[in-house]
Amino acid sequence: MPTFSPRFQRKLAQCSSFSAALSSLSLPPNSTIVDFGCGSCGLTLPLALAFPELRFVGVDIKKTALDLMEARCEEVGVTNVETALSDIGAFEGEYDVAVSLHGCGQASDAAILHAVDRGRPYFVAPCCIGKVKFSLGTASAKKENHANHEGGSGGFASRTAGEGFDVLSYPRSSWLREQQIPTDVFSRICESADSSFMIEGETMNDVAVGQTSAFEYHRRCCNLVCLDRNMYAQERGYACWTCKMPGLEGSAKSDLLVGVPSNAMH
Template sequence: MSDARAVRKQQQLNNLVAMVTELAHPGHTVVDFCSGGGHVGIVLAYTLPKCQVILIENKEESLVRARDRSAQLGLTNIGFIQTNLDYFTGNFNIGVALHACGVATDMVLDRCLQARAGFVISPCCYGFIQNTLKFNFPKSARFAETLSYKEHMILCRFADQTAVSLPSERRLIGKRCMGLVDLDRSWAAETHGYSVRVMTMVPEGCSPKNNMLVGIPTR
């Protein structure tokens, strides 16, 4: 990893950790979905010593690396589960995911809604969003009144046009489309009794996919 990429990754982590810290209370269980090598989960466990942090990842190699890293830090408030995220049915208070690709964002969001848990999710790969057996798009009634499924998929494709190599005007359109796709997700979550914010990481240049969905149950 280059120095510049490492700085951007640190900035991404800082954004997610700051929001989780805002939501977390002593005794809470925080689940890091699609945890990979534990970049997010390990920082959370270190930052929130009075919370239990669970890393969910389906790749054994990634979890082994995460275990080694947490052992070097002497962390005792962290656990590891190797499974697909939709198989995890445990109770928790906050769900977090950094750059959950395509419908993985919606799967994490669904698990949080089922658990009545808060969430801090950074979506990614909007172009991979599509209808599944479990999810239909648009997700919210308000968007479905305006956009057809085909039109929503076009919106998702444009939401992926945020690479730094693209002209600034095109990136701006991509950013606006990202916001609309995540607004649809937030409105759908609000019908389940949540207050949801669609936020932008700071600095914006830390990632082309710099949106965050931050939600808490209100009833």
């Protein structure tokens, strides 16, 4: 039996989960799926191979990534994929479903917002939740964001949503905003939701959560951010779920946010 690398197994689990999610919608032929933040083909191409009757559009701000995707599609003979060089917010194409795999920080919210504004179902697997802090306006976030600009890596807040959207506000939902969580506290919650804050075997006594393990603390923070995102869409007429991608249950990047317009439920 061949031995597959852990990375290959993770990608297989991710693509399988998105494939199952798309199958659940029973989409008619020629329906269009847009992949926001598609990169060089990690999700778009496998889905296009799995659903040859559907159309796929990969959206990304990096031309080199899109060029590579086009080359890979040509190499394997895939003809149902197009690419679009665009920020998420500036994308103007028509589509039936939005997907996004590991859009950093604000990019996941931008993908959800784009779909909700158009009344489309979405499947979003968030990533790097801690980068949301660059949209919160705290002193530490501004300092770090400035350092990112100076270092040439680009500011996270300016690179994710794009010119088509105003700066996204946080918390996303009215429900969580009504809890009046201080901005700096919400920023720390977002940071703690990232995998880099999962320290296996240690406790988080230093942040006053008793004997709760670091992993449990991480998951609670992650669950709160996911709930905030779900509540935002629910307040706009969506039915929402936070699902776990099979095979990735122990990973910090195992969540799949599902949103379907309530009037389209059947």
